[in-house]
Amino acid sequence: xxxxxxxxxxSRCTNRRFLASNAYTKPSSPSDAAISTTPLDITDEQRAxxxxxxxxxxxxxVAANWIYYxxxxxxxxxxxxxxxxxxxxxxxxxxxxxxNKMQLQHRVRPTILMEVAKIGGFGLGAVTxxxxxxxxxxxxxxxxxxxxxxxxxxxxxxxxxxxxHPSVPLMREVVKEFRDDELEHLDIAVIxxxxxAPAHALLSTVVGAGCKVAIELCKRY
Amino acid sequence: MSAFRSQLLRIATSLVRTHGxxxxxxxxxxxxxxxxxxxxxxxxxxxxxxxxxxxxxARKSLIEAWLNEGIIQMASKPSSSLGHVLHTRLNYxxxxxxYLPEAFALLASPERGLPPLxxxxxxxxxxxxxxxxxxxxxxxxSQLSWYTHRASLAVMYSCAELHQLTSPETAHEFLxxxxxxxSAFEKSLDEVHxxxxxxxxxxxxxxxxxxxx
Numbered sequence: 001x002x003x004x005x006x007x008x009x010x011s012r013c014t015n016r017r018f019l020a021s022n023a024y025t026k027p028s029s030p031s032d033a034a035i036s037t038t039p040l041d042i043t044d045e046q047r048a049x050x051x052x053x054x055x056x057x058x059x060x061x062v063a064a065n066w067i068y069y070x071x072x073x074x075x076x077x078x079x080x081x082x083x084x085x086x087x088x089x090x091x092x093x094x095x096x097x098x099x100n101k102m103q104l105q106h107r108v109r110p111t112i113l114m115e116v117a118k119i120g121g122f123g124l125g126a127v128t129x130x131x132x133x134x135x136x137x138x139x140x141x142x143x144x145x146x147x148x149x150x151x152x153x154x155x156x157x158x159x160x161x162x163x164x165h166p167s168v169p170l171m172r173e174v175v176k177e178f179r180d181d182e183l184e185h186l187d188i189a190v191i192x193x194x195x196x197a198p199a200h201a202l203l204s205t206v207v208g209a210g211c212k213v214a215i216e217l218c219k220r221y
Numbered sequence: 222m223s224a225f226r227s228q229l230l231r232i233a234t235s236l237v238r239t240h241g242x243x244x245x246x247x248x249x250x251x252x253x254x255x256x257x258x259x260x261x262x263x264x265x266x267x268x269x270x271x272x273x274x275x276x277x278x279a280r281k282s283l284i285e286a287w288l289n290e291g292i293i294q295m296a297s298k299p300s301s302s303l304g305h306v307l308h309t310r311l312n313y314x315x316x317x318x319x320y321l322p323e324a325f326a327l328l329a330s331p332e333r334g335l336p337p338l339x340x341x342x343x344x345x346x347x348x349x350x351x352x353x354x355x356x357x358x359x360x361x362x363s364q365l366s367w368y369t370h371r372a373s374l375a376v377m378y379s380c381a382e383l384h385q386l387t388s389p390e391t392a393h394e395f396l397x398x399x400x401x402x403x404s405a406f407e408k409s410l411d412e413v414h415x416x417x418x419x420x421x422x423x424x425x426x427x428x429x430x431x432x433x434x
Contacts, residue, residue, distance in 0.1 A: 062364070100363045107356060114364045 020173030024098045032166075038106040039165035046161060052219040053154050054099070054108040057175075059218040060147055061096040062114060063121035067143060068092055070125025071136045081133045084192065088140070088185050095178055102174070105167065111218040120214070124207065131198065137189040138197035142207035144186035150215060151179035226272050228254070230286040238316040242284050242324045244269050277327060284324045287317075288346060292353050303358040304400050307378055308393055310350055311385060322386055347375035354378070373403055 023035050030036065042050070068089035076082045103110055111117070128139035155175055161168045197203055233250040240246035247269050251260040264272070273279035291313045298309050314321060328342040351374035355362070362370040377399040385392035 058363075103363060104361060107352075110364050110367050112368065 020170060020177045021094065021098045023170055024101045024174075025094060034166035034170045035101070036105060037165070037167060039162065039168060041165070042161060049157060050106060050161070051108050053157065054102055054106055055111050056150075056215050056218040057154070057178075058096075058099040058103050058108075059111045059114060059117050060150070060215070061092060061099045063117040063214065064092045064143065064147070065089065065096050066118045066121030067125035067139065070122040070127075071129040071139070072125075073122075074126055074129035075133055075136060078133065081136070081192070084188065085136070088188065091181055091185075095181070098174060098178075102171070112221050113214075113218055117214070117218070120210075124210075128203070128207075134193045134197040135203060137192045137194035138200050138203050139207055140189040141186055141194040142204040143211055144182045144189065145204075146208050146211040146215070148179055148183045148186060151175050151182065155179070229272065230282065231290070233283055234287045234290045237283070237287055237320065241317075241320040242280050242287070242327070244273075244279050247273055247279055247283055277330075280324075280327060284328055287324075288349075292349060295350070295353050296357060299357050301359055303354055303360075303374070304397065306354045306357050307350075307374075307381070307396060307400075310354070310378070311381060311392055311396060314382065314385060315389065318386065318389055343379070344375075347379045350378050351375040377403060 023032070027035055068085055072082070072085045072089060075085060102108075124139060125136070129136040155172060158168070158172050158175065161171075163169050194200070229247065229250040232253045233246045236246040236249055236253070240249065244266065245263075248263040248266070251264050252262075254260065269279055270276075273282045291310060294313050295306055295310050298306075300306055300309075317324075325343065328346075329338050329340065331337065331339045348371065351371040354374055355371055360370060377396070380399060381392055381396035384395045388395075
């Protein structure tokens with residue numbers, strides 16, 4: 001069903017020995033300070049930066065879920081592409097579950113543009129899927145490129161947070177794990193002929209620019 | 222200086238019940254410092270101005286410090302019951318009720334004359350209490366329901382607080398009636414949502430059977 005390299009990458013996704021996100025999805029102790037409290041000894045600027053970072057991360061995962069929903073709505077019945085999209089979508093569902101918990105833990109205001117993110121995500125996924133499976137993969141490639149870079153930038157910003165509070169190292173590990181997952185999706189999209197999509201350069205530029213605008217808006221609103 | 226100012230503000234909030242939200246409360250706060258730091262005389266008006274601001278700015282600082290202390294008081298009595306948390310906050314108002322109308326009016330007064338009323342402090346006050354109450358009661362709303370939950374709490378608390386200013390004896394019952402009404406309204410909304418989803422499913426089935434989908 002899949003190419004052998006795709007199968008290897010998916011296998012690597014699911015066979016990691018330790019996932020930071022398991023602290024949220026399979027907590028051994030729900031009252032663990034790392035998953036239930038937020039650092040109080042940070043400056044107002046650090047707090048504002050943490051707020052906007054988690055806000056945009058949550059919005060991004062919502063949008064990613066709805067992009068895959070839109071793609072699956074159109075291409076879900078295809079024998080190769082359908083299960084591939086479903087596999088990546090399942091991973092994004094897990095990301096969203098973790099981000100929802102982190103938003104509550106750190107008392108972050110979610111973006112007010114959440115419904116826009118859902119409609120925009122579904123629309124983007126469905127429209128690119130209607131253009132064909134290569135276009136859907138090109139959309140995934142463009143989105144995951146921007147998100148991967150965004151998580152990388154966040155990791156650099158998070159270095160300034162004090163590691164004394166247990167939630168901070170965990171947050172860094174979770175962001176690292178999610179960044180790696182998004183980059184794997186990027187690889188999967190490329191392997192599955194994203195670059196054969198019609199007007200690939202234009203599509204990637206437009207989708208990438210749209211993602212960057214969405215990130216800036218969700219940071220603020 | 223900032224730590225000393227914060228310490229004096231905290232002490233002054235405990236003097237509000239006897240002196241109101243006044244420059245005198247700020248001035249007398251130094252008399253209540255720990256024994257090794259306490260002054261023998263209240264602060265002069267000049268000292269109050271230099272620490273807390275001239276004229277009404279000092280009083281606004283005191284009001285804001287008192288409101289912040291109210292948030293801390295809410296958190297000091299955690300409860301999973303939203304009603305209990307909001308009642309705790311209403312109780313915090315009781316010792317200073319006679320001074321509150323003027324305090325809120327002062328906060329709503331514009332700094333430069335126009336517009337004649339600034340609603341932002343009132344909105345911020347209600348929003349902070351709603352957010353804190355949601356957090357203390359363990360609310361897990363996310364995405365859009367995070368906003369709707371807090372907005373409805375802010376409106377309910379604001380109504381109850383306004384009611385308390387005119388009729389303190391019935392304020393708690395009024396708050397309870399608002400909370401009960403709100404949960405009934407929420408149940409009705411959920412039922413409408415469920416019914417709508419059934420209707421949507423049946424439409425989907427009809428369209429599929431006609432070959433439209």
